[in-house]
Amino acid sequence: MSEVLEVKNASKTASPTAKPASVAPAWPSSLYATPRVQAWTTPLNESFVAEEIVEGCRLAIQHLGMDGLRSVGVTSSLRGEGRTTIAIATALVLAEYGLNTILLELDLANPELAQRLAVARFPGLGDLAEGRAILTDTIRPVVAGLSIIPAGVVQGSIPRALSQLSKTEVLDTLVSEGHVIVADLPPLLGNSAGRQAAGLMADVILVVRARVVPASSIIEAVGGLPVTPKVLVNGTKSRVPGWARRLSGV
Amino acid sequence: MTDVKRYLEVCFAHKRLLMAPLLAALIGTAAYIFVQPPSYLSSATLWVNGNGVGTQSAAQTQADIVNQYLKTNSFAVSVAQNSPLGGYLDTHGSGTTSRIEGLFGGGGTESKASADTIRLYLGAHVTLTPLGPSELTLVVNAPTPQVANGTALALISQLTNAEISARTTAIQAQLALYKSQLADQAKELSTDLDAVRAYLAAHPSLANNSTASSTDAQLAILQDKAAQDRANYSALLAQIDKTNSDLALARQSQPFRVVDAPKLPSSVSLFARQELLAIAAGMLAGMLAVVGTGALLVRMDTTIHSQDEVQTMIGLPVIGSTPLSARA
Numbered sequence: 050m051s052e053v054l055e056v057k058n059a060s061k062t063a064s065p066t067a068k069p070a071s072v073a074p075a076w077p078s079s080l081y082a083t084p085r086v087q088a089w090t091t092p093l094n095e096s097f098v099a100e101e102i103v104e105g106c107r108l109a110i111q112h113l114g115m116d117g118l119r120s121v122g123v124t125s126s127l128r129g130e131g132r133t134t135i136a137i138a139t140a141l142v143l144a145e146y147g148l149n150t151i152l153l154e155l156d157l158a159n160p161e162l163a164q165r166l167a168v169a170r171f172p173g174l175g176d177l178a179e180g181r182a183i184l185t186d187t188i189r190p191v192v193a194g195l196s197i198i199p200a201g202v203v204q205g206s207i208p209r210a211l212s213q214l215s216k217t218e219v220l221d222t223l224v225s226e227g228h229v230i231v232a233d234l235p236p237l238l239g240n241s242a243g244r245q246a247a248g249l250m251a252d253v254i255l256v257v258r259a260r261v262v263p264a265s266s267i268i269e270a271v272g273g274l275p276v277t278p279k280v281l282v283n284g285t286k287s288r289v290p291g292w293a294r295r296l297s298g299v
Numbered sequence: 300m301t302d303v304k305r306y307l308e309v310c311f312a313h314k315r316l317l318m319a320p321l322l323a324a325l326i327g328t329a330a331y332i333f334v335q336p337p338s339y340l341s342s343a344t345l346w347v348n349g350n351g352v353g354t355q356s357a358a359q360t361q362a363d364i365v366n367q368y369l370k371t372n373s374f375a376v377s378v379a380q381n382s383p384l385g386g387y388l389d390t391h392g393s394g395t396t397s398r399i400e401g402l403f404g405g406g407g408t409e410s411k412a413s414a415d416t417i418r419l420y421l422g423a424h425v426t427l428t429p430l431g432p433s434e435l436t437l438v439v440n441a442p443t444p445q446v447a448n449g450t451a452l453a454l455i456s457q458l459t460n461a462e463i464s465a466r467t468t469a470i471q472a473q474l475a476l477y478k479s480q481l482a483d484q485a486k487e488l489s490t491d492l493d494a495v496r497a498y499l500a501a502h503p504s505l506a507n508n509s510t511a512s513s514t515d516a517q518l519a520i521l522q523d524k525a526a527q528d529r530a531n532y533s534a535l536l537a538q539i540d541k542t543n544s545d546l547a548l549a550r551q552s553q554p555f556r557v558v559d560a561p562k563l564p565s566s567v568s569l570f571a572r573q574e575l576l577a578i579a580a581g582m583l584a585g586m587l588a589v590v591g592t593g594a595l596l597v598r599m600d601t602t603i604h605s606q607d608e609v610q611t612m613i614g615l616p617v618i619g620s621t622p623l624s625a626r627a
Contacts, residue, residue, distance in 0.1 A: 105621030112618040135621070255615065260312055263601045264612040271615065280613070282606045282620040288311045289304075299304040 098138045106138040107145075109281050113252065115146060120220055120230035122155070122250030124243060124278070126270035128236045130258035131283040133161050136233040139254065143229050144194035151188065151223055152197040153232040155246040157207045160200030162233055166191055173201020177219060178210040184219060211245045220249055237270035244274060253278040259285045309600050310593045317596075320588030328581025335577075338568040341447035342438040343455060344430070344559040348552070351432075358429035361555060365437075368461055369421050372414035379417045382453035383446045388412035388420060391442075425454065434558070444564045451561035462554035470549055474542040481535040488532050491525035 113121070123136040133156070140152040154162040154174065163170040168189040172182035177198075187198045203210045214220070223230055232250055237243040247253050255278035257267060271278055287294070310317055351360040368374040379385035389412050412420075426438045439454065441447035498521055499505055505512040512518055603609055609617040 101623045102621045109619030279618040285620040286622040289307045
């Protein structure tokens with residue numbers, strides 16, 4: 050908490066156009082001023098998340114319960130199961146309910162959220178963890194009640210950056226400010242960052258893409274997680290044509 | 300019901316994979332048909348004279364008879380010798396020439412086809428189908444138009460000969476017996492007449508005296524025997540005449556009449572019996588492969604299809620589902 054505040058103070062004393070001392074030249078310096086470009090406020094529509102998915106997440110959130118909801122991470126066993134889309138939809142639903150929602154891009158290795166929501170990709174969590182930015186500079190408003198903190202750039206190792214985020218209590222700060230955090234986590238299999246990032250969350254939603262991932266892989270993925278994930282099955286729409294369903298009576 | 304739904308889900312999810320064995324079977328069938336020799340069909344319609352056996356129609360009886368003939372080597376060989384089939388089988392063998400070999404002018408080495416080969420070939424390439432009580436269709440399937448037509452003509456000709464031969468054989472045997480008996484009777488009659496003459500020569504008084512001759516017991520016995528033998532001889536002559544008449548009648552009466560004579564086929568028959576069988580077998584094999592592959596896929600599938608399966612398969616709490624596939 051104290052480190053975050055120090056970072057904030059350091060940023061406040063610096064000129065808006067000045068380059069922080071520890072920043073590598075990975076993006077134009079003008080982006081440090083977090084200008085509110087038009088793209089940041091582009092409203093969410095069908096091109097981001099289909100309405101059917103938002104509706105599915107709406108029901109899932111009702112089932113999960115919003116009382117005492119502080120941080121929820123969205124993960125999956127493997128990449129490509131719809132984790133990021135579900136995270137966006139979940140954040141959108143919480144914002145609809147009037148919660149001050151922050152969408153956190155914790156998949157630092159393969160960030161997609163910023164690009165999909167058409168907001169600046171940095172500075173973000175990586176920069177925050179490595180001391181190149183302050184928290185307020187990383188928050189991008191998307192729609193009313195919903196903001197995003199992109200992944201930014203991680204110059205060191207991702208586990209170390211995640212560990213640093215945990216130490217600096219960024220999430221606690223956000224929660225204490227009245228935000229509800231929805232995090233797009235890395236997948237659980239294939240790297241250690243998934244479990245580490247999931248450990249930062251109070252609740253975890255495990256996205257399981259229907260008819261794709263074997264049950265054994267899911268069991269292996271959730272083994273040893275600090276919290277029991279709640280499953281959201283993605284893509285359950287039947288692939289059986291209507292005529293075949295009528296013929297078989299299913 | 301859940302199993303059926305899961306089976307259908309897996310099958311439609313892998314429909315391309317499932318179509319592969321069916322496609323392979325169809326390609327295999329097409330390849331098989333292509334390597335088969337071309338089929339030319341020559342058919343004839345026969346009107347069977349006479350009645351059937353028992354409850355069978357005349358046409359069915361005749362079809363059975365022809366099928367029996369086709370199972371004999373002698374009949375098959377006589378058909379082959381009197382048609383282009385013999386020469387064709389000598390040149391090409393029973394394997395005949397496929398469409399591919401035909402494209403490159405392929406033939407085969409000349410070797411005399413055995414009687415068994417000819418019999419088996421005819422059995423597989425001749426079809427008899429009763430069309431009605433007395434009407435019968437004969438179809439010959441051959442790799443060239445000439446062989447098909449020539450074989451059909453030879454088959455009808457040989458069948459006619461065989462049927463007539465079967466009917467006349469018994470009459471001819473009876474005629475031969477009658478002739479043999481007639482020869483014996485003629486000798487006996489000659490002997491009897493010689494005995495009468497010898498008796499009269501030994502008793503000249505009886506020759507000019509009719510009263511005396513009529514009272515002579517021995518002469519009467521000899522004359523009675525000669526008269527009896529003459530009567531028998533005459534009876535045998537009458538039998539032979541009748542049998543000759545029967546034989547002529549049997550030779551003239553045809554077992555059947557050719558209503559439509561076989562014609563030279565002008566085009567290849569695309570769907571002969573073997574081709575249809577191959578297509579049916581290919582379809583069946585393809586369907587079995589589809590069902591087998593589907594069953595294998597379902598057996599190997601351990602993925603979650605719906606939220607109802609989450610608790611049972613991975614033991615985790617489920618909070619919902621989304622119908623559309625939201626992919627990152």
